[in-house]
Amino acid sequence: MPKTLPLLEDASPICCDPLGSSATLALDDAMALAVRLKALADPTRLQLLAYLLAQPDQEACTCDLAPVVKLSEPTVSHHLKKLETSGILTKERHGMSVHYRVVPEAIHAIARTLDTATRALTQVV
Template identity: 40%
Template structure:
């Protein structure tokens, strides 16, 4: 139902709301996007992602990530686990060290989702 407001110019009722004709994303898609955005909402995780991306080949050992942020290895591992679960990095165990590789397609996909919000549908 569209609500109307008086139009002082011609004393007729003008619609105040445009009906939505575009379909919103599915609930599962919205939950997935929210989970990814939540993973990136922490400053430490953003810095970790930047550090991994800055390493040669977009691959870094967990041992290379603790000192630049001044946090412990368990803290880095916790944050990296969340980034891996969100698809932003992959994890590979080599001996006692975990190596993380950036997933550029996940970041690109996130950018496409956000860009789609700014484009009018019709």
């Protein structure tokens, strides 16, 4: 049975060095990265994120997102909640609807951590 990761209480973007730039990775950094990667490790969530990133303001309402992935609004809300809990999205209520927005810093932090080119640059400097 897979081990479940704890809920993330601090949704701020992760700030750790690229993997491989050091032989060790602090447990807190490893946990923060794992929680975010786990949130992204779902095809529906990746589709939702791709759609949000393609919007001019990187924001959309749940009612607009449900047709994109051909799922009900409650199911889409569940997926969005996972992305929000991990710090990848934020939400804001606009009247009766909820709008979700990408946290670009969170996406950049994940990319920077996994980017081997960044690792090579840090070794040169």
